[in-house]
Amino acid sequence: METSKTDLSIFTVGNPNNKPVVFVHGFPYDHTMWDKQIDELKSNYFCVTYDIRGLGESPIGGGQYTMESFVDDLETIINELKLDKSVLCGLSMGGYISLRAVERNESNYSGLILCDTRSASDTDEGKIKRAENVRKINTLGVKHFVSEFVPHCFSVKSITDSNEEYTKVLNKSLNSNAIGIKGCLLAMSGRTDTTSYLSKIKIPTLLLCGEDDRLTPPDTMELMVEQIPNSHFEIVPNAGHMSPIENAPFVNNRIKKFLGRI
Ligand code: MLT
Numbered sequence: 001m002e003t004s005k006t007d008l009s010i011f012t013v014g015n016p017n018n019k020p021v022v023f024v025h026g027f028p029y030d031h032t033m034w035d036k037q038i039d040e041l042k043s044n045y046f047c048v049t050y051d052i053r054g055l056g057e058s059p060i061g062g063g064q065y066t067m068e069s070f071v072d073d074l075e076t077i078i079n080e081l082k083l084d085k086s087v088l089c090g091l092s093m094g095g096y097i098s099l100r101a102v103e104r105n106e107s108n109y110s111g112l113i114l115c116d117t118r119s120a121s122d123t124d125e126g127k128i129k130r131a132e133n134v135r136k137i138n139t140l141g142v143k144h145f146v147s148e149f150v151p152h153c154f155s156v157k158s159i160t161d162s163n164e165e166y167t168k169v170l171n172k173s174l175n176s177n178a179i180g181i182k183g184c185l186l187a188m189s190g191r192t193d194t195t196s197y198l199s200k201i202k203i204p205t206l207l208l209c210g211e212d213d214r215l216t217p218p219d220t221m222e223l224m225v226e227q228i229p230n231s232h233f234e235i236v237p238n239a240g241h242m243s244p245i246e247n248a249p250f251v252n253n254r255i256k257k258f259l260g261r262i
Contacts, residue, residue, distance in 0.1 A: 009057040010050040010077055014042040019110075020086035021259070023049040024074065024094030026116070026153075026242070027184050028146060028173045030056025033091070036248035037255060045259065048086070050077055052093070054180025063179035067191035071101045078108060087259060089113035091244060092216060093184065099194040102201060111262045112205040113255060116241045118216045119224055121193040130189040134182050142178040146170070155212035155240035162246070169245065198227035205231040206258040208251060210239030232258070 011031055021041060023034040031049040038047040051058035053065055053073055074097060078086060088109050090098030095117025102112055122130065137145045150170045151159065159166050205228045209221040218235050225233035234254050239246035 006076065006080060007059050008050050008053060008073060008077065010048065010081075012081065013038050013047045014045055016046050016081075018044060018046045019259070020046045020048055020081075020083040022074070022078065022083065022086045022088050023047065024088065024090035024097050025049070025052065025055075026090075026092035026094050027052075027188070028055060028149065028176050028181055029169065030172065032056075032172070033169070033242065033245055034089075037089070037244055037252055040248075040252040040256070041259070046083075048077065048081060048083065052097070052184070054183045055176065060177050060180045060183075063183040065183040065187040067096060067100055067187050070097045070187060071104055074101050075105070075108075085110040087111035087113065087262065089115070089255070090117065091115040092117050092241065093188060096188065096191055096194075099197070100192065102203070103194050103197040106201070106203060109203055111203050111258070112201065113208070113258065114205065114221070114224070115208045115251070116210055116213050116216050116221075116243055118220050119193065119195040119198055120220075121191050122189050127189045130185045133185055137178050137182055142176055142181050143174050145181065146173045146176060152214055153241040155210065155238070155246060157212070157238060158240060158242075158246045165245065169242070195224075195227070198224055199229065201228050202230070204258070204262050206254065207231060207233040208236055208243055208254060209233075210236045210241055210243035210246060212239065213241045213243070215241045 025033045030051045088098040095114045209218045225231045236243040236247050244251045
């Protein structure tokens with residue numbers, strides 16, 4: 001993988017002449033959550049991923065982010081790499097970014113893959129929870145928050161059956177920067193609701209959701225697929241909220257089939 005010269009950490013794999021697929025990771029993770037998908041797709045697609053500002057190897061900056069600034073960053077990457085009609089693939093917070101990016105400028109993209117995400121903005125209850133989490137990070141520290149949050153993202157089965165992999169992801173997240181994590185929480189809390197755009201999406205859309213996803217359960221995504229005209233939904237067996245990691249063979253197979261059709 002090559003690192004870009006911009007301030008964000010960008011990673012590209014594959015032939016730039018192939019169709020670009022841009023992977024946007026979830027919270028509180030980094031680009032490596034897509035390793036298994038990129039490994040599978042790199043010979044036929046130009047795979048691009050990056051660390052969202054405040055997370056992974058990307059700079060923290062002032063720590064004040066919005067969903068709009070996250071989309072600005074994504075558009076900067078697309079422009080910098082001169083990506084034409086890329087397919088966007090986002091998980092959870094990466095899905096919020098992808099959906100808003102498509103709403104802002106759909107003509108940039110030729111397809112959309114939404115994993116374990118939702119179009120609705122935070123409810124008041126959700127916003128209060130985000131505020132509680134910011135308070136918790138201030139009082140108990142980021143490691144405390146991460147060690148409580150991450151186990152909810154995986155199915156109980158994945159935690160026991162693939163404990164080594166789960167522990168690796170958890171340990172990486174435990175090293176997150178508190179300012180970056182709080183900035184992301186506030187950006188998610190303040191994001192707009194993209195539900196009214198779902199019926200206007202013209203590009204082909206694939207939706208995937210782990211059968212045991214406790215954060216964005218399958219019925220949340222079923223409501224989305226009913227509204228997106230050219231869409232297809234699959235429930236990922238043996239997976240929670242982190243379906244691309246927890247059941248990579250299934251997710252890869254469905255992504256490959258989808259990409260082959262567009
Ligand atoms: C994520 O996986 O990106 C987060 O769980 C999203 C969220 O907290 O809303």
